Amino acid sequence: MRILQITQSKYYNNEDLLKKTGGVEIYLNNICKLLKKQGYHSSILAPGSRKSINKNIIRIKSSQKSKLMLLISSLIKKKDFCYNIFSLVKFLIKERNNFDIYSIHSHTYLDAPIIIFFLRIILRKNVVVTIHGLNEYSTKNIYILQDMLFWRLVAWFSCLISNKVIFISLADKNKLKKMFTPNFYKKFYWIPNSINTDTKKRKNQNYIKKYFTFIGDLSSGAKGFDLFIKIMVKLHKDFKYRIPVLVLGSGPLESLLLKNKDKLEIKYLRYIKHDEISKVYNQTKVFFLTSKSEGLPTTILEAMLFKVPIIATDIPATRQIIIDGYNGFLFPPNKPEIGIIKLKKILNNNKLRIRIINNGRKIVERNYSWENNFKKILMVYNSIY
Numbered sequence: 001m002r003i004l005q006i007t008q009s010k011y012y013n014n015e016d017l018l019k020k021t022g023g024v025e026i027y028l029n030n031i032c033k034l035l036k037k038q039g040y041h042s043s044i045l046a047p048g049s050r051k052s053i054n055k056n057i058i059r060i061k062s063s064q065k066s067k068l069m070l071l072i073s074s075l076i077k078k079k080d081f082c083y084n085i086f087s088l089v090k091f092l093i094k095e096r097n098n099f100d101i102y103s104i105h106s107h108t109y110l111d112a113p114i115i116i117f118f119l120r121i122i123l124r125k126n127v128v129v130t131i132h133g134l135n136e137y138s139t140k141n142i143y144i145l146q147d148m149l150f151w152r153l154v155a156w157f158s159c160l161i162s163n164k165v166i167f168i169s170l171a172d173k174n175k176l177k178k179m180f181t182p183n184f185y186k187k188f189y190w191i192p193n194s195i196n197t198d199t200k201k202r203k204n205q206n207y208i209k210k211y212f213t214f215i216g217d218l219s220s221g222a223k224g225f226d227l228f229i230k231i232m233v234k235l236h237k238d239f240k241y242r243i244p245v246l247v248l249g250s251g252p253l254e255s256l257l258l259k260n261k262d263k264l265e266i267k268y269l270r271y272i273k274h275d276e277i278s279k280v281y282n283q284t285k286v287f288f289l290t291s292k293s294e295g296l297p298t299t300i301l302e303a304m305l306f307k308v309p310i311i312a313t314d315i316p317a318t319r320q321i322i323i324d325g326y327n328g329f330l331f332p333p334n335k336p337e338i339g340i341i342k343l344k345k346i347l348n349n350n351k352l353r354i355r356i357i358n359n360g361r362k363i364v365e366r367n368y369s370w371e372n373n374f375k376k377i378l379m380v381y382n383s384i385y
Helices: 015-020 024-037 067-075 085-094 111-122 142-161 170-177 182-187 225-239 255-259 298-305 316-321 336-348 350-367 370-384
Strands: 002-006 041-047 057-060 101-105 126-131 164-167 188-190 211-215 243-248 264-269 284-289 310-313 329-331
Touching (some): 002 024, 024 041, 024 101, 024 370, 057 085, 085 111, 101 111, 101 370, 111 126, 126 142, 126 170, 126 370, 142 170, 164 370, 170 188, 170 316, 182 188, 211 225, 225 243, 225 264, 255 264, 284 298, 284 336, 298 310, 298 350, 310 336, 329 336, 336 350
Parallel strands (some): 002 041, 002 101, 041 057, 101 126, 164 188, 211 243, 211 284, 243 264, 284 310, 310 329
């Protein structure tokens, strides 16, 4: 069985950056490693112009050189292409006999439905779509609501013509199920994001757990970095000392760190290699996830594995993992004061903290290990091979 994993991630155009990122890239790298161990061939197709030093990564030039696709993007208001579609189609035709299954990851670029249509309808190939997140969050902004509707329709079309659909988030699966008749349900699978739960990779290395930690894009959009800073500044007012925070990521709101340096004791890391991520969690006292939208956040699973208590916004993705008060705490995104109250509970009650972190690790090891969930993905591939 030969599988081509197709992603829209632009991180694959930079080998050094790829080692330091997360999300879909880490997911794909794990899938390919596990397939190789089973004796299967799996390559990653990604946009980019630079030649990869990894033989399993194939790059097709991006869309900037295509005037037609730039025109289409402008007509649909900021919807973007990642690939040069003409170059991509040429590649797929040329390599059509070299792959048995095409696995398309996510749908948040206009390439996805075009790729799926071409593979399924024109080349008559087997296609699996993996939805990593619908990128939806509660808002009253009419333009954002229109954007959400557009991408839900794109996801609906992608699911309609593909052979099988894997959802990382159970909430996303349930949303899209409402757009289909029951006859389509049988090709929908919920297989959650997973992590390597190997105990050998949990070494503490005698770090002091002192930081309140944020990992992700430093933006006010889906990741809610501004909300994290707001909570930390409020803690400073309550506790009357500089709050130790560890921030891993980069983005347009990086200036908030400089602006609040008198209130926060900041350790800032723009990037870190993923195989060194244990250093971050081993220095973390409490992990914060302040996202407004997620697929199924790997960071929460990793924090649980390293026995770090979690405080997260109450959104469908976090509700899927965290039972409030059992293995972490949830608070409404528009009520940060509730998050602060729950943080103080963890800080002031050591028995509660120990119970929460122990429950968290048990849940991760039972439900979110690659060892278990890879078998389910392989079952999906074998069902159409």
